[in-house]
Amino acid sequence: MNRQPQCILPDWPAPANVKALQTTRQGGVSLGPYASLNLGEFVSDDPLALACNRQRLAQWLPSEPVWIKQVHGVDVIDAAAAPCAPVADAVVSTQRHAVCAITTADCLPVLLCDRAGTVVAAVHAGWKGLADGAVEAAVARMAVPTDTLMAWLGPAIGPQAFEVGSEVRDIFIAHQAEAATAFVVAPGSAPDTDTPKWLGDLYQLARLRLERLGISQVSGGGITQSFCTYSEPERFFSYRRDVVTGRMASLIWLD
Structure with a gap:
């Protein structure tokens, strides 16, 4: 068994003092459907295995991450002032070594920073949070001109696998007409049926x-x-594929 977390380094032009990591499912001690580097607390993994996995991750981090309880909403918390396990779907920080963290297993992780390296954010953007404005809420909380920001989009379910009904497509189009370009008819379906499926x-x-x-x-x-x-x-956990599964972590902080 690999004893080191296997992480992805975001490929983006962030300032030197902005540090970020994306974990995979490799390099932990969890067993069964959570094998092996599960970092999600709110699944049914062995708590001791979760604690060991988080301890292994800690060697790469300047402090304990702010682990949040995600509810597919739009609430944003400050990493430096967060209570234990707050309910939120985005974390923002302007303080050195305060680690913003979100966990995913198909939902889209969005990492954000400004070019001056003064503020960072991590956003849990599943389709519902994305549609309801989770990214917009985090950007507003960052309180810097938006044209100074950059983003990195981490591992999520890909466009060949994310099948949804018309109700999901309609929600996005109602918010932004251009969203229609992000959907294609799923194989075996037809847009003129009562219940078409879309990718x-x-x-x-x-x-x-x-x-x-x-x-x-x-x-x-x-x-x-x-x-x-x-x-x-x-390489990755996937809720859509396995239902019972672990979670990867997306982490960002100021050094």
């Missing part, structure tokens, strides 16, 4: 939201790095 591109939907905010420098998500949690079972 949605979370990465494109996020880029559209970021572009509307004035954030043009976007990396990851098939631009500089390509991922699909659903189709890479050896």
Whole structure:
């Protein structure tokens, strides 16, 4: 068994004092469907295994991350003032060594920073949070001009696997007409039926939201790095694929 967490370094032009890590499912001690580097607390993994996995991750971090209880909402908390296990879906920090963290297993992790290296954020952007404005809420909390921000889109379910009904597509289009370009008819379905199925591109939907905010420098998500949690079972957890599964972590902080 690999005894070291296997992490991805975001490929983006962040300032030197902005540090970020993306974990995979490799390098931990969890067993069964949580094998092996599960970092999610609110699943049914062995608490001792989770604690060991988080301890292994700690060697790469300047402090204990702010672990949040995610509810697919739009609440944002400050990493430096967060209570224990706060309910939120985004974490923002302007203080050195305060680690923002979110966990995912198909939902889209969005990491943000400004070019001056004064503020960072991590956003849990599943389709519901993305549609309801989780990214916009985090950007507003960062309180800097949006044209000074950049984003990295981490591992999420890819556009060939994210099948949804028309109700999901309609929600995005109601918010932003251009979102229609992020959906194609799923194989075996037809748009003129009563219940058509669509394949949605979370990465494109996020880029559209970021572009509307004035954030043009976007990396990851098939631009500089390509991922699909659903189709890479050896590397990533996927709720859509396995239902009972662990969680990866996306982490960012100021050094």
